Amino acid sequence: MTDPLDKAPADVPPDGGQGDSPRKDTAAHPGPIKAVPVRHYGRWIGAVVVLGLLALLVRAFADAQIQWSVVGEQITNGTFAWGAWETLKITVYSMVIGVVLGAILAVMRLSPNPVLSSVAWGYIWFFRGTPVLVQILLWFNLSLVFAYLDLGFIYKDEMNQVMTPFVAALLALGLNEAAYMAEICRAGIQSVDSGQTEAAHALGMKGGKTMRRIVLPQAMRVIIPPTGNEFINMLKTSSLAFAIGYGELFLRGREFGSRTLAIMEGYIVISLWYLALTTVFSIGQYYLERYYARGSSRSLPPTPLQRLRKQLSSFRVQSNVGGVKV
Template sequence: MTDPLDKVPADVPPDGGGGESPRTASAAAPDTIKAIPVRHYGRWVGTAVVLVLVALLVKAFAGANIQWSVVGEQITNGTFALGAWETLKITVYSMLIGVVLGTVLAVMRLSPNPVLSSVAWAYIWFFRGTPVLVQILLWFNLSIVFATLDLGFIYKNEMNQVMTPFVAALLALGLNEAAYMAEICRAGIQSVDQGQTEAAHALGMKSTKTMRRIVLPQAMRVIIPPTGNEFINMLKTSSLAFAIGYGELFLRGREFGSRTLAIMEGYIVVSLWYLALTTVFTIGQYYLERYFARGANRTLPPTPLERLKRQLTSFRVPSKVGGTTV
């Protein structure tokens, strides 16, 4: 096959005039695009407003009648450190009860047995529908209903001796958390494709083994993030145990303020301790989420340092058009 351009006379331009040939025009490289990034002036204005508000807040606290030397002295005081330890202890124990019992309740809720599912629903309905403070007071005053705890020949004692502030707070926080963890676990279990369970049953695996080896490991990607949030929330909710005299962090700060009249200083120390504890567990939650995300994401989520770097460099958005930026 011959090229149609070969039939054109040599003295006649291909385009009928004095211009370039189509081959020459198509082969010519386009001019370099100078892409100018969009200026986000609203971000700068918003940043300036936030910085001004933060400066005003710092100035207000710096000029207030607060003895910051007392805050510096008490931040490492053994009284507050012991209160932080009691807060951490009641949080960990309550969360263990909540996770274990919540998983059992989630399986009961999904059970085809109407009795098990109804009992689990009633449990969740009651503990999610009543305040935690009320539940703490109910457990602490349980001796009004049961004067003694009689377990036959195993154990028998007066309820006042058994239901100490620690036990009452532990039961109230743990059983209340179990109601929320049951819904979290149920959502995680239901997020796993039903075909996974059917394939396991086709291989001859029993329901309990399928749940333990197939469903729950895959559901952890959905369960871990809200569970971490619940743990941090439990760390702060444990302060309600001060109502029954349990010596956690908030009660230590309250007693310090009543004893020395340094009320604001005591609450600032308590806040700094809570911030330190929640920061540590927030970092732990982040890396735990990264661990369970390995099988689902091709690229792991960015680390906190990478996020900070991205935020600091987000005021100038790189061009997506191509070419050079000016």
């Protein structure tokens, strides 16, 4: 006697109902799609308009009564080169004062001691609320308040012997920069997770060591970019020192224009020197930011050359539709 389950239903053919037709693979992938990239005509029109405006600007300067031979001669003249050196020197010294004092003020702002935090807040409030030019003039005319200097180990009969144009510009620029650097450092310190500090304290590390070894190294990623911008800004702000007779780049160019009546030529030489200095330090700032970005991103930011190649190839965007690049 046979089992009824072994018998196939009478209405179902042995091949599963498909008969003699071959089985089709319904899971097959379709063929690649031929995608046509979108033409960005607006980019080309915008590029043509910008190039046209630049050409008009260049033509205006070329047709102006400017002695370009004088510009070429003075660009490497010792007068302007020495002025650029004085500008660079006052910038570096002022930034050193600003960074060191700014870091101290940032720690004071974050201190639970109300006296320290209040003093730091008052310092930042005053130096950020008054113009740099006014601060330069205040320091230079300090002899109207203090006729002589007596610190015990230093004695000068006249304050003017101490408050030279260089010292007045250095104090004004450095102390003013410290107010801005204090806020930059404070933002960087607060960007570090508080758990890092708690873990360091749990391991027995003191507050100062925790700040030096744990917090500040992680905060540098946030502090470095605005600090580089402040340095470049300081490089240009130092030109305000001409008001007290400090021989920086702008004063040398102004004296050259007054002496030779080549006013526009002198200003062009000044601009070229400032552009050269800011370009060099901008490149250095970029690679410094790239260095400190290693711990926060999986891939490093592109270099300037890589960015230039990307911009040149951005007029035509590659299409990945259907898995095929066109």
